Amino acid sequence: MEKFYWKDEYSLGVEKVDCQHQHLFELVNKLIERSDKFSDLKLISETLTEMLNYAKEHFADEEELMREHSYPELESHKEQHTYFIGTTAELSINALNKQSMVLEEIVEFLKLWLTLHILKYDMKYRDYFKANIPAKAAFSV
Numbered sequence: 001m002e003k004f005y006w007k008d009e010y011s012l013g014v015e016k017v018d019c020q021h022q023h024l025f026e027l028v029n030k031l032i033e034r035s036d037k038f039s040d041l042k043l044i045s046e047t048l049t050e051m052l053n054y055a056k057e058h059f060a061d062e063e064e065l066m067r068e069h070s071y072p073e074l075e076s077h078k079e080q081h082t083y084f085i086g087t088t089a090e091l092s093i094n095a096l097n098k099q100s101m102v103l104e105e106i107v108e109f110l111k112l113w114l115t116l117h118i119l120k121y122d123m124k125y126r127d128y129f130k131a132n133i134p135a136k137a138a139f140s141v
C-alpha cells in the first residue's frame with residue numbers, strides 16, 4: 001500500500017492543529033507498514049486503537065477551539081468527527097475477524113476521509129477564524 005504523504009496544501013496555519021494532523025498521517029503510515037506483514041492482527045488492531053484514541057483527542061481539541069470562537073458550524077463538524085470514529089471502530093472490528101482485505105479498505109478510508117475532512121471542513125473553520133478573529137488570537141492556540 002502506498003504511504004500517506006503530507007502536503008503543504010493540508011496546512012491550516014494553526015500550529016497545534018497541523019501537528020496533530022501530521023501525527024494522524026504518521027499513524028496511518030504505521031498502520032500501512034504493519035499491515036503489509038499480515039501476520040499480526042493484534043498489532044494492527046493496537047495501531048488502529050492508538051489512531052482512534054489520538055483522533056478523539058484531536059477532535060476534542062478542535063471542537064474546544066470552535067466552541068471558544070463560537071464557530072456556527074460546530075454541530076455539523078462534530079457529526080463528521082463522530083462518523084469517523086464510528087466507522088473506523090467498525091472497520092477495526094472487521095479487521096480483527098481476520099478479513100485481511102479489509103485492511104486495505106481501512107487505509108483507503110482513512111486517507112480519503114482525513115484528506116477531504118481537512119481540505120473541506122477544517123479549512124472552513126480556519127477561514128472563519130481568519131475572517132472573524134484578530135490574527136494574533138486565532139493563531140496563538
Ligand SMILES: [Fe+2]
Nearest residue numbers: 021062118122
Ligand atoms: Fe482536524
Ligand SMILES: [Fe+2]
Nearest residue numbers: 062117121122
Ligand atoms: Fe475536524
